[in-house]
Amino acid sequence: MNASLSLAERTRQALVDGKEILRGDPISGDRYYSKEFMQQEWDHMWTRTWQVGAVEAQFPDAGCVVTHEIGRESILMVRDDEGRIRAFYNVCQHRGNRMVECEETKVRRLVCGYHSWCYGLNGDLLIAKDSEDFPQGNPVGKLNLKELCCETFGGLVWFNMDREAKPLRESLGIVADQLEAYEMDKMVRVMHLTCEVNCNWKVIQDNFNEAYHVKALHKELATHIDDDYQNTTFQIFNNGHSRMLMKGSLPSGGGKSKKVQAPLDDIMRGWGLDPQEFEGRVHEVRPALQKQKRALGEERGYAQYANLTDDQLSDYYHYTLFPNMSFTMAAESYQILRPQPHPTDPEKCLFDHWYFVRPAKGEKEAVTPLGMWPMEAAAHEVFMHGEKSMGFVADQDLSVAIAQQQGLHSRGYEDAYLAGQESRVRRYHEVINDYIAGRV
The missing domain is CATH 3.90.380.10 (Naphthalene 1,2-dioxygenase Alpha Subunit; Chain A, domain 1)
Incomplete structure (x- = not known):
């Protein structure tokens, strides 16, 4: 486009x-x-x-973890040591145990509670006990948590199980x-x-x-x-x-009331408008409220108003x-x-x-x-x-x-x-x- x-x-x-x-x-x-x-x-x-798995504010520091359930899957999201939020399937590569069993926590490393396999925050396997006892070779350096596509947008953390996703x-x-x-x-x-x-x-x-x-x-x-x-x-x-x-900020197209009703009346008062002044002309409330928000929004801390159209204000x-x-x-x-x-x-x-x-x-x-x-x-x-x-x-x-x-x-x-x-x-x-x- x-x-x-x-x-x-x-x-x-x-x-x-x-x-x-x-x-x-x-x-x-x-x-x-x-x-x-x-x-x-x-x-x-x-x-x-x-899918949205979490809110970005849940990851203020490295090691902050949030899990999200969808279907039978559990998705583990974590901020790594480089500051990136990543998503993995919440399952140990050893015997399939869930890595994290709570919804939110903070860790230095991701450690499986079953056999203590230890993964870094980037998903790499760091420690496997008795690593010399694996006929197929030391799993360290070979295995890691299975990663998903993960991005942030709008203050939200999104994931996609399709590694080829757009x-x-x-x-x-x-x-x-x-x-x-x-x-x-x-x-x-x-x-x-x-x-x-x-x-x-x-x-x-x-x-x-x-x-x-x-x-x-x-x-x-x-x-x-x-x-x-x-x-x-x-x-x-x-x-x-x-x-x-x-x-x-206006009644239904079929509305017959001549007075501003709740909760619109309280909204108007909150912006310094008197609902009684609009009796008999309730359809003028919407443009009046838009104008008032435009005039007072910045001083109230609503910097986003500068990005919005008048229609989006109401x-x-x-x-x-x-x-x-x-x-x-x-x-x-x-x-x-x-x-x-x-x-x-x-x-x-x-x-x-x-x-x-x-x-x-x-x-x-x-x-x-x-x-x-x-x-x-x-x-x-x-x-x-x-x-x-x-x-x-x-x-x-x-x-x-x-x-x-x-x-x-x-x-x-x-x-x-x-x-x-x-x-x-x-x-x-x-x-x-x-x-x-x-x-x-």
Whole structure:
């Protein structure tokens, strides 16, 4: 792609016509519960796509280690002595024991707890007891931990099990340029939740590929987000990713209230605007708030505003990154919603909700989907669906997931009958099919 072109021009080049590209591949129920299909996804897709394994802030020093589970694999990420973050399969080359059995630690060397084989932070085997007693030769200098592709972008640590994978930035394409404007690396992960849900991971990811459900499940959002599909932009990129642009800081296109409602009223007050002054002209709030943020943002510590358009100061840019990550970008915060495959059961998944906030000057607390939380890196909470909240919007999304998983088994379901605004769902399944068929 020609880097001399403007971002808008390169974005247009990266877009595809959703109506023309869709083949109409059926979305049958068995792809949500078949163990055979689950294995095909693993063999041909999960092992060939970029995943986020950690936050770069978790690796301040050499020897900082974070592990991440995906499917039956455990991935070990570590900052080496030269300052590079690397990723390895979390398995000793001697007899297959897990090297690190906790989620986060700090070490001088990587030592297997079974026979004390010792590896350097670069994965090289340094010590093997009784090294002279190996008929096939001393393993030191011969063996090392199996390394994966590993890169950092946006303050996140990404890995790919395919050693021949395209570089991360090439895989993200124009999306990388668009995300850079938010300065994600300067945001703090203040919420780190994972719950196990009794549905296939695609049930959740389908949900994030459309906004058709918003008026039914998320009625509260209509007070400050325009959820009318005719006022929403849906875009499919030619690399399998997509995005949806929803206008914020104004009521739904069908809203009839003449008063500014919660939570938009509090947002306005926070920026020195009086909601009562906009009674009867609530549609003027959005440009007024954009103007106020532009005027006051820098002094409050939001240097990223200089990179953002006026629309990005008020609106929500939803990115669906193939295969399973949804980034919802706002001017001062963003969230990652990510369903991951269960290790063994296609009718279960592990659902992550990460929430990041850009600290303003003097801020010690952050507004999150679960209320006010400390402005600091959050501990990881893991629980079963229903035991705790994942945030009220995420809870609403999950409220239909199990019933849908059950319904997909029905003989009465053959294929999804999709609206135009749900084209990203169809395209998403077609890209999965492309991976399985070897077309990607």
